[in-house]
Amino acid sequence: MTDGRSRLRLGSANGSRALRVSLPLLKAARSSAAGVAVREGERAAPLNYARGVRATMQWRSVLLGLLLLRLALQALLALLPALAPGLCLRRRFPFPFPPPPGAAGSSHWGSLLWRDGDGGGAAAGGDEYERRYSGAFPPQLRARLRDAARGMFVFSYDSYMQHAFPRDELDPLHCRGRGPDRRDPSNLNINDVLGNYSLTLIDALDTLAVMGNSSEFQKAVKLVIDTVSFDKDSTVQVFEATIRVLGSLLSAHIIITDTKQPFGDMTIKDYDNELLHMAHDLAVRLLPAFENTKTGIPYPRVNLKKGVPPDSNNETCTAGAGSLLVEFGILSRLLGDSTFEWVARRAVKALWSLRSNNTGLLGNVVNIQTGHWVGKQSGLGAGSDSFYEYLLKSYILFGEKEDLEMFNDAYRNIQNHLRRGREACNEGEGDPPLYVNVNMFTGQLMNTWIDSLQAFFPGLQVLIGDVEDAICLHAFYYAIWKRYGALPERYNWQLQAPDVPFYPLRPELVESTYLLYQATKNPFYLHVGMDILQSLEKYTKAKCGYATLHHVVEKTKEDRMESFFLSETCKYLYLLFDEENPVHKSGNKYMFTTEGHIVSVDERFRNSLWQDILPGEEDAAEKINELKAVNFSSNCNRVPDERRYLLPLKSNYMRQIDRMVGLI
Numbered sequence: 001m002t003d004g005r006s007r008l009r010l011g012s013a014n015g016s017r018a019l020r021v022s023l024p025l026l027k028a029a030r031s032s033a034a035g036v037a038v039r040e041g042e043r044a045a046p047l048n049y050a051r052g053v054r055a056t057m058q059w060r061s062v063l064l065g066l067l068l069l070r071l072a073l074q075a076l077l078a079l080l081p082a083l084a085p086g087l088c089l090r091r092r093f094p095f096p097f098p099p100p101p102g103a104a105g106s107s108h109w110g111s112l113l114w115r116d117g118d119g120g121g122a123a124a125g126g127d128e129y130e131r132r133y134s135g136a137f138p139p140q141l142r143a144r145l146r147d148a149a150r151g152m153f154v155f156s157y158d159s160y161m162q163h164a165f166p167r168d169e170l171d172p173l174h175c176r177g178r179g180p181d182r183r184d185p186s187n188l189n190i191n192d193v194l195g196n197y198s199l200t201l202i203d204a205l206d207t208l209a210v211m212g213n214s215s216e217f218q219k220a221v222k223l224v225i226d227t228v229s230f231d232k233d234s235t236v237q238v239f240e241a242t243i244r245v246l247g248s249l250l251s252a253h254i255i256i257t258d259t260k261q262p263f264g265d266m267t268i269k270d271y272d273n274e275l276l277h278m279a280h281d282l283a284v285r286l287l288p289a290f291e292n293t294k295t296g297i298p299y300p301r302v303n304l305k306k307g308v309p310p311d312s313n314n315e316t317c318t319a320g321a322g323s324l325l326v327e328f329g330i331l332s333r334l335l336g337d338s339t340f341e342w343v344a345r346r347a348v349k350a351l352w353s354l355r356s357n358n359t360g361l362l363g364n365v366v367n368i369q370t371g372h373w374v375g376k377q378s379g380l381g382a383g384s385d386s387f388y389e390y391l392l393k394s395y396i397l398f399g400e401k402e403d404l405e406m407f408n409d410a411y412r413n414i415q416n417h418l419r420r421g422r423e424a425c426n427e428g429e430g431d432p433p434l435y436v437n438v439n440m441f442t443g444q445l446m447n448t449w450i451d452s453l454q455a456f457f458p459g460l461q462v463l464i465g466d467v468e469d470a471i472c473l474h475a476f477y478y479a480i481w482k483r484y485g486a487l488p489e490r491y492n493w494q495l496q497a498p499d500v501p502f503y504p505l506r507p508e509l510v511e512s513t514y515l516l517y518q519a520t521k522n523p524f525y526l527h528v529g530m531d532i533l534q535s536l537e538k539y540t541k542a543k544c545g546y547a548t549l550h551h552v553v554e555k556t557k558e559d560r561m562e563s564f565f566l567s568e569t570c571k572y573l574y575l576l577f578d579e580e581n582p583v584h585k586s587g588n589k590y591m592f593t594t595e596g597h598i599v600s601v602d603e604r605f606r607n608s609l610w611q612d613i614l615p616g617e618e619d620a621a622e623k624i625n626e627l628k629a630v631n632f633s634s635n636c637n638r639v640p641d642e643r644r645y646l647l648p649l650k651s652n653y654m655r656q657i658d659r660m661v662g663l664i
Contacts, residue, residue: 129651137523145530146577150211152536152546153570156561157208157216159544160200166227168199172545173559180234192237193244193562195304197228203244203563205252206598207571210583214264221252225274230282235303238289239320241282243386243595244563247327249279250334251597258600262586276334283331283340290343296350297321297368298343314369318362322351323386325394325403326593333398333605341608351387352406360413361440362387379418379437381451386594388414389460396463396591397599399606411464417443425472426650432657433472434493448494452477452487452506459512462519470519471648472657474512478528479661481509484552485535496662503549505540505561507568507596514572518584522648529576536569568596 156170164170167177180194181187193199202224208217253275255266288307289298299308300316324344332341354371355362364383365375375383391407394400417438422430435457437446455477461470480491487509488498510532517525539555540546546565548558575581583590589601599605647654658664 127651129647129654133524133527133647135523137526141530142526142577142579145526145533146574148533148537149570149573149577152533153204153207153211153566153574156545156566156570157204160204160561160566163544165201165223166198168194168196169563170200170545170561171559172542172547172561173557175544178560185235188237191235192301193240195230195234195236195241195245196232197230197234197245198224199244200561200563200566202228202248203595204566205248206255207566207574207596209252209255209263209266210571210581210598211574212264214266217252217255217266218268221256221268221275224249225278228278230278230285230304232304233306235301235309237301237320238286238298239300239323241286242324242327243593243597244567246279246282246286246331247593247595247597248567249275249282250327250330251593251599253279253334254599260586260588262582262588279331280335283328287339287343290347293368295354295366295368295371296343296346297366297371298324298347299368314367315365315374316368317365317375317383318351319364319382319384319386321366321368322348323390323594325390326397326599329394329398330599330605333608338608348387348391348406356441358441359417359443360409361417361438361443362410363440373440376440377437377446378440379450379454380414380435380457381437381454385453385456389456389594392460392463393591393593397601397605398608407464421472425468426653432476432653432660433469434476435473449490449492449499451490451500452503453508455487455506455508455512457512459508459515462512462515467516467519470512470516472653474509474516475649475654475657476661477509477512478531479657479663481532481535482658483661483663485539485555486549486552488552491661493660498552501551501553502558503540503552504558505536505546505548505565505569507564507572510569510572510576511592511596514576516648517576520648522646524648526576529573533573564595571596 156172159172159175160170163175164177167179169178170176171178178190178194179196181190185191201220205217205220205224208220253273255263256268256271256275257273258266261267282304285304286302289300289302290296292308293299297316298321299312299314300320301312302308325341325348328340328344332338350371351362351366354366354373359378361378362384363373363376363378366373378384380388388407388410391403391410395403395407414435418435419433420431420436421433422428425433434450435454436448436450438444439446455474458470458474458477461467461473477487481487484498484503486503487506488501488503490498490500492499510529513525513528513532516522517529536546540549540557542557542561545561548560548562550556550558575583578584582588583598590598591601592598649657655664
């Protein structure tokens with residue numbers, strides 16, 4: 001290489017995990033610097049002895065004076081709070097943030113924190129990473145960031161209600177609404193998601209509750225009940241309708257009917273389970289997708305009024321078909337009707353049965369009639385991501401042991417075939433861990449890109465206790481964010497450049513940041529959240545909301561604000577900075593769906609009335625415990641308390657990752 005920047009070179013999936021970082025220019029620079037130092041020493045002439053003595057005495061006097069002055073100033077500062085308690089001695093941090101110096105997404109706030117008097121002992125020395133990220137995080141700044149995240153949501157939500165409701169989405173550049181593309185049915189990017197049912201309003205319901213806005217939550221629920229109907233001639237993707245609409249209706253219903261009301265009074269006067277009935281109506285309209293398939297894997301799309309279209313595609317992605325179990329399972333257990341959980345669970349089992357006998361991996365696209373893998377790529381991003389997520393979350397919510405058994409097997413195969421880099425995140429030699437895309441049958445590398453959806457995986461690793469590995473993978477995606485101020489949809493780690501350069505306000509990095517902070521309480525992740533919030537404010541804010549970045553390098557915008565920006569991105573940012581939120585303090589246990597909808601983890605979801613449809617659990621129990629010991633226990637407590645105010649990743653490894661993505 002002639003540019004001196006590190007590059008990744010991956011071995012095969014069956015063999016070496018080693019990645020090579022070549023830095024010849026760095027070595028050359030070190031050699032050159034050493035040579036210059038020797039030549040300068042040879043040219044140095046001896047000083048006159050008497051002149052040296054006088055100079056030494058003068059410097060001692062100056063240093064003594066400065067020391068006395070410093071002691072006097074410290075004494076004065078110590079007395080000031082007692083002498084003038086009303087004085088405001090803290091630096092104020094205005095919002096919006098000022099333009100960041102240096103690389104996109106970086107900020108100078110870290111250098112200012114320690115002037116504020118809130119900690120900073122850990123940040124006084126060390127290298128640039130320690131100075132910027134270590135130590136405590138000022139509570140006043142944290143409160144301002146929480147309010148800024150809430151303001152981001154409020155501005156977007158109010159803009160949608162003013163300019164777009166009752167249409168599905170807001171066009172933030174032109175301040176108008178957007179619905180299905182009736183003129184072009186093949187425009188799946190729009191029509192898969194927008195069903196002419198006020199999508200953004202529905203998707204945002206539980207975010208209103210989490211932020212404690214009871215009056216607007218109650219108003220929004222009544223609007224949904226009074227104005228939304230699913231009796232539409234709209235062909236939508238089963239997956240998108242399930243996670244965005246069905247999941248939000250169920251989440252809001254659970255919040256309304258919670259007898260503890262932890263978020264404030266979110267009850268609705270004369271509420272008669274209308275949201276649950278709407279969820280049931282929608283799910284019934286999605287059921288035709290599960291009919292007339294030879295494998296039990298559902299069709300990818302369904303018309304809400306007419307059923308599966310005659311020309312429907314027989315190919316679907318693994319995540320789309322296998323990530324319905326949480327929402328369908330909640331609905332079944334609330335209704336006491338096994339139908340919905342049964343069809344979703346049948347689809348998961350069908351996909352699981354098609355995994356490779358050699359590697360145990362699944363592909364990303366399958367024919368629902370033949371069971372033939374059309375897409376043989378196995379990875380953690382688009383087409384696969386939430387399949388793995390819902391194996392674990394289904395177990396957390398429902399307690400069905402077969403879900404945990406499948407997840408443990410899947411996680412072990414991912415570690416064996418997708419993971420590259422050194423064995424440990426925070427120790428040892430070699431390159432940092434990275435999960436790549438491989439052929440499901442051979443485990444051989446298929447390409448050199450990863451996509452932004454994969455940034456969810458560190459958060460999933462947190463849920464199973466593999467915190468150390470999560471720290472490394474999160475740091476890799478954060479480094480990409482620092483370089484561009486956003487995550488490109490696809491990033492080529494070999495070329496150190498985006499392959500697909502747009503950023504549609506996705507939440508996955510924020511989600512993992514939030515979960516890692518909850519697991520470690522390390523203020524590093526508050527700094528990360530601050531960088532993300534700053535970048536969103538600087539690069540994506542538009543006249544009437546926040547806009548998709550068409551190109552992360554050029555920072556051009558697209559006129560679209562997807563509903564998940566309100567249901568996930570804003571919510572996770574808000575919760576990251578709101579330590580006192582009922583999610584953290586109420587004593588309730590919560591889980592987030594893949595669309596960020598909050599559901600309580602309680603016994604009513606762990607008790608089903610149809611145990612006969614879930615065979616084989618007794619035989620799996622012993623094996624599950626063994627797998628749990630392998631995957632969970634060894635990592636669960638590997639982040640000790642004494643590391644709380646240190647960098648979660650050693651600075652030399654953090655610098656290595658920054659170099660790996662071309663940031664330095």
